[in-house]
Amino acid sequence: MGTALVYDEEMTKYKLLWVDPACKIEVPERLTASYEALVRSGLSGRCVSVPARQASDAEILLVHSEEYLEAVKKTPYMTLEDLKEFTLQYGDVYFHPNIYHCAKLAAGSVLQLVDSIMTGKVRNGIALVRPPGHHSMRGAANGFCVFNNVAIAARYAKQKYGVKRVLIVDWDIHHGQGVQYCFEDDPSVLYFSWHRYEHQKFWPHLRESDYDSVGKGSGAGFNINVPWNKVGMENSDYLSVFCHVLLPAAYEFCPDLVLVCAGFDSAIGDPEGEMCATPDIFAHLTHLLMNLAGGKLCAALEGGYNLTSLAQSVCQTVQTLLGDPLPRLANLRSPCISALESLQCARSAHRQYWSFLKHAANPPLPEISTKPIKLAKEEEEPAETAEEESSGEAKVWPEPPQRSCPPVCSASVLPDDVAGADGLKRLSTSGALQPRLVNKLKNHFTKAADDGDAVATISRLHTLMEKMLTNEIGNGLALVPDVAAATMCFAQDLASDLVDRVLVVCVGNATGLNYVTTDGRALVVHISGEDGEERKSKYYIPVRLKQGCGDTSGFLQAVLGLLLPLGYEYDPGLVLLGRMPESGVGDGMWQQLIGLLRGFAKGHTLVLMQANEEACMGPTASALLGHPAAPLQELGAPFPQDGDALERLRERLQADWKMLQTTGRMDC
Ligand SMILES: NCCCNCCCCCC(=O)CS
Numbered sequence: 001m002g003t004a005l006v007y008d009e010e011m012t013k014y015k016l017l018w019v020d021p022a023c024k025i026e027v028p029e030r031l032t033a034s035y036e037a038l039v040r041s042g043l044s045g046r047c048v049s050v051p052a053r054q055a056s057d058a059e060i061l062l063v064h065s066e067e068y069l070e071a072v073k074k075t076p077y078m079t080l081e082d083l084k085e086f087t088l089q090y091g092d093v094y095f096h097p098n099i100y101h102c103a104k105l106a107a108g109s110v111l112q113l114v115d116s117i118m119t120g121k122v123r124n125g126i127a128l129v130r131p132p133g134h135h136s137m138r139g140a141a142n143g144f145c146v147f148n149n150v151a152i153a154a155r156y157a158k159q160k161y162g163v164k165r166v167l168i169v170d171w172d173i174h175h176g177q178g179v180q181y182c183f184e185d186d187p188s189v190l191y192f193s194w195h196r197y198e199h200q201k202f203w204p205h206l207r208e209s210d211y212d213s214v215g216k217g218s219g220a221g222f223n224i225n226v227p228w229n230k231v232g233m234e235n236s237d238y239l240s241v242f243c244h245v246l247l248p249a250a251y252e253f254c255p256d257l258v259l260v261c262a263g264f265d266s267a268i269g270d271p272e273g274e275m276c277a278t279p280d281i282f283a284h285l286t287h288l289l290m291n292l293a294g295g296k297l298c299a300a301l302e303g304g305y306n307l308t309s310l311a312q313s314v315c316q317t318v319q320t321l322l323g324d325p326l327p328r329l330a331n332l333r334s335p336c337i338s339a340l341e342s343l344q345c346a347r348s349a350h351r352q353y354w355s356f357l358k359h360a361a362n363p364p365l366p367e368i369s370t371k372p373i374k375l376a377k378e379e380e381e382p383a384e385t386a387e388e389e390s391s392g393e394a395k396v397w398p399e400p401p402q403r404s405c406p407p408v409c410s411a412s413v414l415p416d417d418v419a420g421a422d423g424l425k426r427l428s429t430s431g432a433l434q435p436r437l438v439n440k441l442k443n444h445f446t447k448a449a450d451d452g453d454a455v456a457t458i459s460r461l462h463t464l465m466e467k468m469l470t471n472e473i474g475n476g477l478a479l480v481p482d483v484a485a486a487t488m489c490f491a492q493d494l495a496s497d498l499v500d501r502v503l504v505v506c507v508g509n510a511t512g513l514n515y516v517t518t519d520g521r522a523l524v525v526h527i528s529g530e531d532g533e534e535r536k537s538k539y540y541i542p543v544r545l546k547q548g549c550g551d552t553s554g555f556l557q558a559v560l561g562l563l564l565p566l567g568y569e570y571d572p573g574l575v576l577l578g579r580m581p582e583s584g585v586g587d588g589m590w591q592q593l594i595g596l597l598r599g600f601a602k603g604h605t606l607v608l609m610q611a612n613e614e615a616c617m618g619p620t621a622s623a624l625l626g627h628p629a630a631p632l633q634e635l636g637a638p639f640p641q642d643g644d645a646l647e648r649l650r651e652r653l654q655a656d657w658k659m660l661q662t663t664g665r666m667d668c
């Protein structure tokens with residue numbers, strides 16, 4: 001199933017008709033720059049084009065009041081003076097004779113996306129729209145927004161398709177207060193937003209944008225705010241919040257539909273956000289949401305005012321929706337202290353609502369000042385333009401890396417063109433494997449099986465990996481006589497002479513995996529139901545689930561809170577996933593694991609399974625081919641001792657692995 005793209009150039013046909021420094025950046029070129037970049041890159045041609053349509057009154061009234069709608073309806077007939085007058089009653093927004101028409105198209109475009117996804121015409125999609133929506137409220141326009149496109153879409157999906165739970169992820173750099181107000185007492189809509197806040201000194205200066213606004217009444221816990229109290233946040237800050245706050249809550253919430261307030265003013269170069277996350281981060285943010293709700297993801301453009309980073313970010317997002325391999329995120333740094341404080345505050349505020357946080361450390365939080373904030377002088381009179389305001393240095397960043405299109409991946413059994421001992425000889429003579437290595441490999445295997453098929457296995461593995469690294473295939477699946485032996489020998493010998501770092505993930509009980517690499521060429525994460533060998537090296541991490549790998553909520557917490565951050569920090573060139581016999585891991589969880597691991601190493605994942613596990617071949621191949629994993633059933637709390645042990649393990653490891661940190665050193 002494909003990816004829908006909704007775009008209509010009619011939505012470029014309104015603009016600011018008078019001088020207003022606060023609104024100057026919201027220009028029609030935002031849409032044309034985004035769309036033309038998709039056309040130029042060939043991405044628009046790979047999407048299913050879905051036409052825009054105007055939202056009906058009834059649809060707009062799902063969120064807005066009649067008097068507000070009636071008032072906006074009058075704007076097409078207003079004179080310039082009337083429009084200016086009309087605008088004055090709202091904040092940081094402007095009206096135009098054609099903006100009502102465009103606002104109906106913007107809202108209708110997102111509804112068209114919801115229809116295409118819910119009727120199974122496409123898997124996911126994006127709507128390039130303006131005016132944006134997430135600041136508009138029931139009775140008021142605000143922050144360039146007229147109708148709340150995404151809030152209307154959430155209500156529409158529930159009403160028309162009986163969707164039970166909607167997750168709204170707002171990665172725009174501003175707080176979508178309109179969305180928060182709409183759903184704050186509604187437990188069927190989980191709203192997550194990060195936003196530039198600077199302790200309320202940044203627009204829209206709302207006390208309720210802070211982390212302690214968790215929702216009201218039965219909606220308590222279903223509103224997650226992560227305020228950024230400093231500018232300059234980077235990729236590692238964003239990923240940490242996804243791994244340690246959003247994703248665990250999202251999986252526990254188990255949504256039927258994911259809506260994204262896809263604002264790209266959170267990217268580097270944007271005059272509003274002043275952050276430093278690069279456009280390729282949106283490839284990963286999108287990917288990390290794509291295994292929820294069976295892949296039903298609907299993104300709607302919100303902000304984004306630097307036309308270069310906006311266009312690049314839109315392309316990164318669309319290319320991921322299409323299923324292409326992700327770019328590797330180079331040299332992630334440790335999350336900054338301010339980000340860690342925000343992370344810790346959000347986790348603490350939600351500790352009582354989410355089982356994944358039940359065992360989280362609970363240090364006291366700093367006092368939130370209740371005194372009214374004193375806006376800095378310039379905040380009262382906006383500076384001429386944001387560009388002039390900043391000290392003039394234009395941000396520069398590297399063009400996002402060219403991403404390979406998905407090669408045909410041999411996700412079925414190994415290519416059997418390299419069979420038997422002669423295959424290995426061919427490999428060794430072809431210089432692919434030095435003879436000394438051949439002998440080492442053979443003795444690794446011979447104890448596992450007789451010489452013949454051990455040798456065959458080795459040569460097949462090597463061939464598969466070579467094809468992966470030349471991008472001839474994306475990923476692969478190998479059935480081997482002895483998974484533990486194959487995994488270790490592959491990591492130790494085959495892979496490490498072909499890639500600089502191999503992430504080895506072992507699932508299920510096994511011995512002989514405590515393979516110690518001091519040089520860090522392999523990082524082994526072993527998730528099992530019994531004590532792994534004890535940790536001798538930074539690069540061997542046994543994760544023990546007392547309830548075994550069949551405990552999906554414990555397993556998932558280990559994957560989201562440990563494996564993902566480790567994987568991002570380690571940045572492997574290849575992922576090796578070994579499924580030990582009788583691991584007990586469920587098919588759904590297994591597919592989610594493969595889906596998430598595909599985000600590393602440009603999707604180069606090699607799965608090793610015991611030859612007799614045919615039953616698992618289908619689900620594995622489907623996940624390797626990029627089909628969305630089946631949604632997990634509602635997750636209970638991880639068993640107490642496991643939840644507690646995982647938190648303790650994370651705290652122990654964070655000295656070595658910075659992406660595992662979740663607390664700032666706040667002196668309260
Ligand atoms: N009143 C002092 C200047 C504040 N600037 C307001 C900018 C509104 C941004 C809204 C937006 O980007 C939607 S995503």
Ligand SMILES: [Zn+2]
Pocket residue numbers: 172173174263265272302303304
């Ligand atoms: Zn914004």
